[in-house]
Protein backbone atom coordinates (compact mmCIF):
# COMPACT_ATOMS: atom_id res chain seq x y z
CA UNK A 1 0.00 0.00 0.00
CA UNK A 2 2.65 2.47 -1.04
CA UNK A 3 1.63 6.08 -0.81
CA UNK A 4 -1.12 5.53 1.75
CA UNK A 5 -0.81 7.16 5.14
CA UNK A 6 -2.10 6.03 8.50
CA UNK A 7 -2.72 7.78 11.80
CA UNK A 8 -3.21 5.74 14.99
CA UNK A 9 -4.75 7.18 18.12
CA UNK A 10 -4.22 5.25 21.33
CA UNK A 11 -6.53 5.16 24.34
CA UNK A 12 -5.86 3.16 27.49
CA UNK A 13 -3.14 1.24 29.21
CA UNK A 14 0.46 0.23 28.42
CA UNK A 15 -0.84 -3.00 26.87
CA UNK A 16 -2.69 -0.84 24.33
CA UNK A 17 0.36 1.36 23.75
CA UNK A 18 2.31 -1.78 22.93
CA UNK A 19 -0.41 -2.99 20.55
CA UNK A 20 -0.46 0.42 18.88
CA UNK A 21 3.30 0.22 18.36
CA UNK A 22 2.96 -3.27 16.88
CA UNK A 23 0.17 -2.22 14.52
CA UNK A 24 2.15 0.82 13.44
CA UNK A 25 5.22 -1.33 12.81
CA UNK A 26 3.23 -3.89 10.81
CA UNK A 27 1.57 -1.23 8.63
CA UNK A 28 4.91 0.52 7.99
CA UNK A 29 6.37 -2.81 6.89
CA UNK A 30 3.44 -3.20 4.51
CA UNK A 31 4.28 0.15 2.86
CA UNK A 32 2.08 2.61 4.76
CA UNK A 33 3.65 5.75 6.11
CA UNK A 34 2.67 7.62 9.26
CA UNK A 35 0.45 10.69 8.77
CA UNK A 36 1.27 13.82 10.74
CA UNK A 37 -2.36 14.13 11.83
CA UNK A 38 -5.67 12.46 11.15
CA UNK A 39 -6.61 15.32 8.80
CA UNK A 40 -3.85 14.19 6.43
CA UNK A 41 -4.37 10.44 6.86
CA UNK A 42 -5.90 7.95 4.42
CA UNK A 43 -6.54 5.57 7.31
CA UNK A 44 -7.31 6.43 10.95
CA UNK A 45 -7.15 3.63 13.50
CA UNK A 46 -8.36 4.06 17.07
CA UNK A 47 -6.98 1.63 19.62
CA UNK A 48 -9.64 1.54 22.30
CA UNK A 49 -10.09 0.85 26.01
CA UNK A 50 -13.20 -0.60 27.68
CA UNK A 51 -12.07 -0.55 31.28
CA UNK A 52 -14.25 2.43 32.17
CA UNK A 53 -17.37 3.90 30.66
CA UNK A 54 -15.62 7.25 30.34
CA UNK A 55 -12.92 5.71 28.14
CA UNK A 56 -15.58 4.38 25.77
CA UNK A 57 -17.40 7.72 25.74
CA UNK A 58 -14.19 9.43 24.62
CA UNK A 59 -13.89 6.99 21.73
CA UNK A 60 -17.49 7.62 20.65
CA UNK A 61 -16.89 11.33 20.77
CA UNK A 62 -13.78 10.85 18.60
CA UNK A 63 -15.81 8.74 16.15
CA UNK A 64 -18.41 11.53 15.98
CA UNK A 65 -15.65 13.91 14.94
CA UNK A 66 -14.39 11.45 12.30
CA UNK A 67 -17.91 11.09 10.93
CA UNK A 68 -17.85 14.83 10.11
CA UNK A 69 -14.40 14.56 8.49
CA UNK A 70 -15.70 11.69 6.36
CA UNK A 71 -18.47 13.92 4.96
CA UNK A 72 -15.85 15.99 3.16
CA UNK A 73 -13.45 13.05 2.63
CA UNK A 74 -15.57 9.96 1.93
CA UNK A 75 -12.46 7.92 1.03
CA UNK A 76 -11.14 8.10 4.59
CA UNK A 77 -11.00 4.65 6.20
CA UNK A 78 -11.64 4.44 9.96
CA UNK A 79 -10.86 1.36 12.04
CA UNK A 80 -11.62 0.58 15.68
CA UNK A 81 -9.20 -1.87 17.23
CA UNK A 82 -8.63 -3.15 20.77
CA UNK A 83 -10.95 -3.87 23.69
CA UNK A 84 -14.03 -1.95 22.50
CA UNK A 85 -13.81 -3.72 19.15
CA UNK A 86 -13.95 -7.09 20.91
CA UNK A 87 -16.68 -5.97 23.32
CA UNK A 88 -19.02 -4.37 20.81
CA UNK A 89 -18.12 -6.30 17.64
CA UNK A 90 -20.39 -5.68 14.64
CA UNK A 91 -22.47 -3.10 16.57
CA UNK A 92 -19.55 -0.75 15.93
CA UNK A 93 -19.96 -1.18 12.19
CA UNK A 94 -23.39 0.43 12.56
CA UNK A 95 -21.59 3.69 13.40
CA UNK A 96 -21.38 5.83 10.26
CA UNK A 97 -17.68 6.49 10.72
CA UNK A 98 -16.50 2.90 11.19
CA UNK A 99 -15.18 0.68 8.38
CA UNK A 100 -12.97 -1.80 10.26
CA UNK A 101 -13.40 -3.57 13.60
CA UNK A 102 -10.53 -5.66 14.94
CA UNK A 103 -10.21 -7.23 18.42
CA UNK A 104 -6.94 -7.47 20.40
CA UNK A 105 -6.45 -11.17 19.60
CA UNK A 106 -6.89 -10.49 15.88
CA UNK A 107 -4.38 -7.65 15.45
CA UNK A 108 -2.08 -9.85 13.33
CA UNK A 109 -4.82 -9.47 10.67
CA UNK A 110 -4.79 -5.68 10.71
CA UNK A 111 -2.78 -5.13 7.50
CA UNK A 112 -5.07 -7.49 5.60
CA UNK A 113 -8.21 -5.79 6.95
CA UNK A 114 -6.98 -2.28 6.13
CA UNK A 115 -5.83 -3.31 2.64
CA UNK A 116 -9.10 -5.08 1.83
CA UNK A 117 -11.14 -2.12 3.05
CA UNK A 118 -9.11 0.32 0.96
CA UNK A 119 -9.06 -1.81 -2.18
CA UNK A 120 -12.52 -3.30 -2.13
CA UNK A 121 -14.29 -0.42 -0.39
CA UNK A 122 -15.99 -2.82 2.01
CA UNK A 123 -16.36 -3.05 5.76
CA UNK A 124 -14.22 -5.67 7.49
CA UNK A 125 -14.37 -7.23 10.95
CA UNK A 126 -12.21 -9.63 12.95
CA UNK A 127 -13.30 -10.44 16.50
CA UNK A 128 -13.90 -13.76 18.22
CA UNK A 129 -17.09 -15.21 19.66
CA UNK A 130 -14.98 -17.51 21.82
CA UNK A 131 -12.79 -15.05 23.64
CA UNK A 132 -12.51 -17.26 26.75
CA UNK A 133 -11.28 -20.26 24.79
CA UNK A 134 -7.57 -20.89 24.71
CA UNK A 135 -6.08 -19.81 21.36
CA UNK A 136 -5.21 -22.50 18.87
CA UNK A 137 -1.53 -23.18 18.15
CA UNK A 138 -1.77 -21.32 14.83
CA UNK A 139 -3.39 -18.26 16.49
CA UNK A 140 -0.69 -18.23 19.17
CA UNK A 141 2.01 -18.46 16.51
CA UNK A 142 0.39 -15.65 14.53
CA UNK A 143 0.40 -13.45 17.65
CA UNK A 144 4.04 -14.36 18.36
CA UNK A 145 5.11 -13.56 14.79
CA UNK A 146 3.27 -10.28 14.98
CA UNK A 147 4.85 -9.47 18.35
CA UNK A 148 8.32 -10.00 16.90
CA UNK A 149 7.67 -7.32 14.24
CA UNK A 150 8.10 -4.73 16.99
CA UNK A 151 10.95 -2.43 15.96
CA UNK A 152 12.64 0.56 17.54
CA UNK A 153 10.96 2.98 15.14
CA UNK A 154 7.70 2.41 17.03
CA UNK A 155 8.94 3.47 20.39
CA UNK A 156 7.10 6.49 21.66
CA UNK A 157 9.75 7.26 24.28
CA UNK A 158 13.40 7.02 23.22
CA UNK A 159 15.43 4.37 25.03
CA UNK A 160 12.36 2.59 26.44
CA UNK A 161 10.15 -0.26 25.31
CA UNK A 162 7.32 -2.41 26.59
CA UNK A 163 7.60 -6.17 26.18
CA UNK A 164 4.60 -8.39 26.77
CA UNK A 165 5.19 -11.19 29.25
CA UNK A 166 1.58 -12.33 29.39
CA UNK A 167 -1.71 -11.95 27.61
CA UNK A 168 -5.19 -11.98 29.14
CA UNK A 169 -6.40 -12.57 32.69
CA UNK A 170 -8.17 -15.33 34.64
CA UNK A 171 -8.91 -13.40 37.77
CA UNK A 172 -12.44 -12.16 37.07
CA UNK A 173 -12.50 -9.26 39.48
CA UNK A 174 -16.23 -8.59 39.44
CA UNK A 175 -15.96 -5.05 38.03
CA UNK A 176 -13.44 -5.82 35.30
CA UNK A 177 -14.03 -6.28 31.58
CA UNK A 178 -10.47 -7.38 30.76
CA UNK A 179 -11.00 -11.18 30.98
CA UNK A 180 -13.92 -10.79 28.52
CA UNK A 181 -12.02 -8.78 25.93
CA UNK A 182 -8.45 -10.04 26.24
CA UNK A 183 -9.16 -13.71 26.89
CA UNK A 184 -7.50 -16.29 29.15
CA UNK A 185 -4.17 -15.76 30.87
CA UNK A 186 -1.26 -16.99 28.74
CA UNK A 187 2.43 -16.55 29.47
CA UNK A 188 4.80 -16.13 26.52
CA UNK A 189 7.82 -18.40 26.20
CA UNK A 190 10.85 -16.92 28.03
CA UNK A 191 13.07 -17.55 25.00
CA UNK A 192 10.80 -15.38 22.79
CA UNK A 193 10.72 -12.61 25.41
CA UNK A 194 14.50 -12.59 25.88
CA UNK A 195 15.08 -12.67 22.11
CA UNK A 196 12.90 -9.59 21.79
CA UNK A 197 14.72 -7.83 24.64
CA UNK A 198 18.09 -8.59 23.02
CA UNK A 199 16.92 -7.10 19.75
CA UNK A 200 15.59 -4.02 21.48
CA UNK A 201 18.86 -3.63 23.40
CA UNK A 202 20.71 -3.82 20.08
CA UNK A 203 18.55 -0.95 18.86
CA UNK A 204 19.45 1.23 21.85
CA UNK A 205 16.68 0.40 24.33
CA UNK A 206 17.85 0.78 27.94
CA UNK A 207 14.64 0.33 29.92
CA UNK A 208 12.32 -2.59 29.31
CA UNK A 209 8.99 -2.85 31.09
CA UNK A 210 7.51 -6.34 31.16
CA UNK A 211 3.75 -6.23 30.82
CA UNK A 212 0.96 -8.43 32.07
CA UNK A 213 -2.45 -7.86 33.69
CA UNK A 214 -1.09 -9.89 36.66
CA UNK A 215 2.52 -9.96 35.61
CA UNK A 216 3.67 -11.46 38.92
CA UNK A 217 1.66 -14.58 38.02
CA UNK A 218 3.89 -15.19 34.99
CA UNK A 219 4.36 -18.94 34.75
CA UNK A 220 5.77 -20.89 31.82
CA UNK A 221 6.43 -24.60 31.95
CA UNK A 222 9.19 -25.99 29.74
CA UNK A 223 10.22 -29.59 30.36
CA UNK A 224 10.96 -29.97 34.06
CA UNK A 225 11.31 -26.27 34.73
CA UNK A 226 8.61 -23.74 35.55
CA UNK A 227 9.77 -20.20 34.83
CA UNK A 228 8.37 -17.39 36.98
CA UNK A 229 8.80 -13.62 36.75
CA UNK A 230 11.93 -13.78 38.95
CA UNK A 231 13.53 -16.07 36.33
CA UNK A 232 12.56 -13.67 33.55
CA UNK A 233 14.09 -10.75 35.44
CA UNK A 234 17.28 -12.71 35.96
CA UNK A 235 17.50 -13.72 32.28
CA UNK A 236 16.70 -10.20 31.07
CA UNK A 237 19.34 -8.79 33.44
CA UNK A 238 21.97 -10.65 31.49
CA UNK A 239 21.15 -8.82 28.27
CA UNK A 240 23.92 -6.31 27.50
CA UNK A 241 22.67 -2.79 26.97
CA UNK A 242 19.57 -3.15 29.14
CA UNK A 243 20.11 -1.11 32.28
CA UNK A 244 16.69 -0.99 33.90
CA UNK A 245 13.90 -3.57 34.11
CA UNK A 246 10.40 -2.86 35.37
CA UNK A 247 7.25 -4.93 35.43
CA UNK A 248 3.58 -3.95 35.70
CA UNK A 249 0.96 -4.67 36.98
CA UNK A 250 1.22 -6.90 40.05
CA UNK A 251 -1.70 -8.57 41.77
CA UNK A 252 -1.50 -8.83 45.56
CA UNK A 253 -0.85 -12.53 46.16
CA UNK A 254 1.80 -14.67 47.82
CA UNK A 255 2.54 -16.88 44.82
CA UNK A 256 6.11 -16.18 43.61
CA UNK A 257 6.10 -12.94 45.65
CA UNK A 258 9.17 -13.83 47.75
CA UNK A 259 11.13 -14.89 44.65
CA UNK A 260 10.25 -11.70 42.81
CA UNK A 261 11.23 -9.51 45.77
CA UNK A 262 14.50 -11.39 46.13
CA UNK A 263 15.22 -10.91 42.44
CA UNK A 264 14.58 -7.17 42.83
CA UNK A 265 16.93 -7.05 45.79
CA UNK A 266 19.65 -9.10 44.08
CA UNK A 267 19.57 -7.80 40.50
CA UNK A 268 20.97 -4.28 40.10
CA UNK A 269 19.04 -3.81 36.86
CA UNK A 270 15.66 -4.63 38.41
CA UNK A 271 14.12 -1.27 39.35
CA UNK A 272 12.88 -1.05 42.92
CA UNK A 273 9.37 -0.17 41.88
CA UNK A 274 6.18 -2.09 42.51
CA UNK A 275 2.77 -1.15 41.13
CA UNK A 276 0.33 -3.23 43.15
CA UNK A 277 -3.33 -2.15 43.10
CA UNK A 278 -5.31 -2.66 46.32
CA UNK A 279 -8.63 -1.27 44.97
CA UNK A 280 -10.23 -0.99 48.44
CA UNK A 281 -9.34 -1.01 52.12
CA UNK A 282 -12.61 -2.66 53.13
CA UNK A 283 -12.61 -6.46 53.38
CA UNK A 284 -16.32 -6.52 52.59
CA UNK A 285 -15.77 -4.59 49.35
CA UNK A 286 -12.67 -6.62 48.46
CA UNK A 287 -14.76 -9.80 48.73
CA UNK A 288 -17.51 -8.25 46.61
CA UNK A 289 -14.86 -7.35 44.04
CA UNK A 290 -13.55 -10.93 44.10
CA UNK A 291 -10.13 -9.64 45.08
CA UNK A 292 -8.61 -12.57 46.92
CA UNK A 293 -6.93 -10.86 49.85
CA UNK A 294 -7.87 -8.82 52.89
CA UNK A 295 -6.63 -5.30 53.62
CA UNK A 296 -4.43 -6.77 56.35
CA UNK A 297 -2.89 -9.33 53.99
CA UNK A 298 -2.26 -6.61 51.45
CA UNK A 299 -0.43 -4.47 53.99
CA UNK A 300 1.53 -7.57 54.99
CA UNK A 301 2.77 -7.90 51.39
CA UNK A 302 3.85 -4.25 51.34
CA UNK A 303 5.69 -4.75 54.64
CA UNK A 304 7.49 -7.76 53.21
CA UNK A 305 8.41 -5.80 50.05
CA UNK A 306 9.89 -2.98 52.13
CA UNK A 307 11.83 -5.42 54.31
CA UNK A 308 13.36 -7.33 51.39
CA UNK A 309 13.87 -4.41 48.97
CA UNK A 310 15.03 -1.34 50.91
CA UNK A 311 13.98 1.93 49.26
CA UNK A 312 11.31 0.26 47.16
CA UNK A 313 8.75 2.70 45.74
CA UNK A 314 5.20 1.40 45.76
CA UNK A 315 2.28 2.66 43.69
CA UNK A 316 -1.35 1.64 44.13
CA UNK A 317 -4.73 1.78 42.41
CA UNK A 318 -8.08 2.33 44.10
CA UNK A 319 -11.66 2.25 42.98
CA UNK A 320 -14.17 4.37 44.89
CA UNK A 321 -17.94 4.00 44.80
CA UNK A 322 -18.10 0.26 44.16
CA UNK A 323 -21.71 -0.95 44.72
CA UNK A 324 -22.47 -1.12 48.42
CA UNK A 325 -19.48 0.98 49.50
CA UNK A 326 -20.53 2.75 52.72
CA UNK A 327 -18.81 5.66 54.46
CA UNK A 328 -17.27 3.09 56.80
CA UNK A 329 -15.91 1.07 53.87
CA UNK A 330 -14.48 4.22 52.35
CA UNK A 331 -12.87 5.13 55.68
CA UNK A 332 -11.17 1.72 55.53
CA UNK A 333 -9.73 2.72 52.16
CA UNK A 334 -8.50 6.06 53.52
CA UNK A 335 -6.84 4.22 56.40
CA UNK A 336 -5.17 1.78 54.02
CA UNK A 337 -3.81 4.62 51.88
CA UNK A 338 -2.40 6.30 54.97
CA UNK A 339 -0.72 3.09 56.13
CA UNK A 340 0.54 2.02 52.70
CA UNK A 341 2.58 5.18 52.11
CA UNK A 342 2.45 4.97 48.36
CA UNK A 343 4.74 6.94 46.14
CA UNK A 344 1.58 7.72 44.19
CA UNK A 345 -1.74 6.12 43.53
CA UNK A 346 -4.28 6.10 40.76
CA UNK A 347 -7.88 6.56 41.87
CA UNK A 348 -10.88 5.71 39.74
CA UNK A 349 -14.62 6.00 40.19
CA UNK A 350 -16.55 2.76 39.69
CA UNK A 351 -18.50 2.57 36.47
CA UNK A 352 -20.45 -0.58 35.57
CA UNK A 353 -19.06 -2.52 32.63
CA UNK A 354 -21.66 -4.53 30.72
CA UNK A 355 -21.21 -8.27 31.03
CA UNK A 356 -19.23 -8.20 34.28
CA UNK A 357 -20.52 -9.88 37.44
CA UNK A 358 -20.77 -6.57 39.29
CA UNK A 359 -22.94 -5.13 36.53
CA UNK A 360 -25.19 -8.20 36.42
CA UNK A 361 -25.56 -8.72 40.15
CA UNK A 362 -25.13 -5.38 41.87
CA UNK A 363 -26.86 -2.06 41.71
CA UNK A 364 -24.59 0.89 40.99
CA UNK A 365 -25.97 2.49 44.16
CA UNK A 366 -23.31 5.00 45.18
CA UNK A 367 -24.43 8.38 43.82
CA UNK A 368 -22.13 10.08 41.31
CA UNK A 369 -21.64 13.04 43.68
CA UNK A 370 -20.50 10.71 46.47
CA UNK A 371 -18.06 8.93 44.13
CA UNK A 372 -16.65 12.29 43.12
CA UNK A 373 -16.27 13.48 46.72
CA UNK A 374 -14.56 10.24 47.75
CA UNK A 375 -12.26 10.44 44.75
CA UNK A 376 -11.21 13.99 45.66
CA UNK A 377 -10.81 13.13 49.35
CA UNK A 378 -8.65 10.09 48.68
CA UNK A 379 -6.53 12.00 46.17
CA UNK A 380 -6.02 14.71 48.75
CA UNK A 381 -4.86 12.16 51.35
CA UNK A 382 -2.43 10.63 48.86
CA UNK A 383 -1.16 14.01 47.64
CA UNK A 384 -0.16 14.98 51.18
CA UNK A 385 1.72 11.67 51.55
CA UNK A 386 3.38 12.09 48.12
CA UNK A 387 4.39 15.69 48.89
CA UNK A 388 5.97 14.60 52.16
CA UNK A 389 7.80 11.66 50.56
CA UNK A 390 9.02 13.82 47.67
CA UNK A 391 10.47 16.41 50.05
CA UNK A 392 13.04 13.80 51.09
CA UNK A 393 14.63 14.20 47.64
CA UNK A 394 15.52 17.87 48.22
CA UNK A 395 19.23 18.53 47.53
CA UNK A 396 19.78 14.89 46.57
CA UNK A 397 21.20 13.70 43.25
CA UNK A 398 19.11 11.25 41.26
CA UNK A 399 19.80 9.22 38.14
CA UNK A 400 17.18 9.85 35.51
CA UNK A 401 16.34 8.29 32.17
CA UNK A 402 15.33 11.24 30.00
CA UNK A 403 12.04 10.87 28.12
CA UNK A 404 12.14 14.14 26.15
CA UNK A 405 10.63 17.62 26.21
CA UNK A 406 8.02 18.17 28.88
CA UNK A 407 4.45 18.26 27.61
CA UNK A 408 3.67 20.97 30.15
CA UNK A 409 5.76 23.90 28.95
CA UNK A 410 3.84 26.22 31.29
CA UNK A 411 5.96 24.68 34.03
CA UNK A 412 9.04 25.86 32.21
CA UNK A 413 10.92 28.20 34.41
CA UNK A 414 14.09 29.62 32.97
CA UNK A 415 14.26 27.22 30.02
CA UNK A 416 15.62 28.41 26.69
CA UNK A 417 15.42 27.22 23.11
CA UNK A 418 18.64 25.22 23.49
CA UNK A 419 17.79 24.04 26.95
CA UNK A 420 14.04 23.53 27.17
CA UNK A 421 12.22 21.78 29.96
CA UNK A 422 12.80 18.03 29.84
CA UNK A 423 11.07 15.25 31.71
CA UNK A 424 12.50 11.94 32.85
CA UNK A 425 12.03 9.32 35.52
CA UNK A 426 14.12 7.71 38.22
CA UNK A 427 14.44 3.94 38.47
CA UNK A 428 11.72 4.11 41.10
CA UNK A 429 9.43 5.97 38.65
CA UNK A 430 9.58 9.44 40.20
CA UNK A 431 8.95 12.14 37.58
CA UNK A 432 11.83 14.62 37.33
CA UNK A 433 11.65 17.92 35.46
CA UNK A 434 14.74 19.96 34.57
CA UNK A 435 16.18 22.04 31.75
CA UNK A 436 18.57 20.51 29.23
CA UNK A 437 19.17 19.85 25.54
CA UNK A 438 16.58 17.73 23.72
CA UNK A 439 19.44 15.51 22.49
CA UNK A 440 19.48 13.94 25.98
CA UNK A 441 16.21 12.07 25.25
CA UNK A 442 16.87 8.36 25.77
CA UNK A 443 20.03 9.00 27.86
CA UNK A 444 20.75 8.65 31.56
CA UNK A 445 21.66 11.90 33.36
CA UNK A 446 22.16 13.03 36.93
CA UNK A 447 19.92 15.73 38.31
CA UNK A 448 20.16 17.59 41.60
CA UNK A 449 16.70 18.10 43.09
CA UNK A 450 16.03 21.70 44.04
CA UNK A 451 12.27 21.76 44.50
CA UNK A 452 9.49 19.22 44.99
CA UNK A 453 5.72 19.01 44.69
CA UNK A 454 3.28 16.14 45.28
CA UNK A 455 3.62 14.91 41.69
CA UNK A 456 7.01 16.09 40.49
CA UNK A 457 10.65 16.57 41.44
CA UNK A 458 12.28 19.67 39.91
CA UNK A 459 16.01 19.95 39.55
CA UNK A 460 19.16 20.99 37.75
CA UNK A 461 21.19 18.92 35.37
CA UNK A 462 24.58 18.04 36.83
Ligand code: SF4
Nearest residue numbers: 169171172173176178
Ligand atom coordinates in the same frame (compact mmCIF):
# COMPACT_ATOMS: atom_id res chain seq x y z
S1 SF4 B 1 -6.58 -8.90 37.86
FE1 SF4 B 1 -8.73 -8.21 38.04
S2 SF4 B 1 -8.60 -5.99 37.56
FE2 SF4 B 1 -6.70 -6.91 36.79
S3 SF4 B 1 -7.15 -7.40 34.63
FE3 SF4 B 1 -7.57 -9.26 35.83
S4 SF4 B 1 -9.77 -9.15 36.28
FE4 SF4 B 1 -9.11 -7.10 35.63
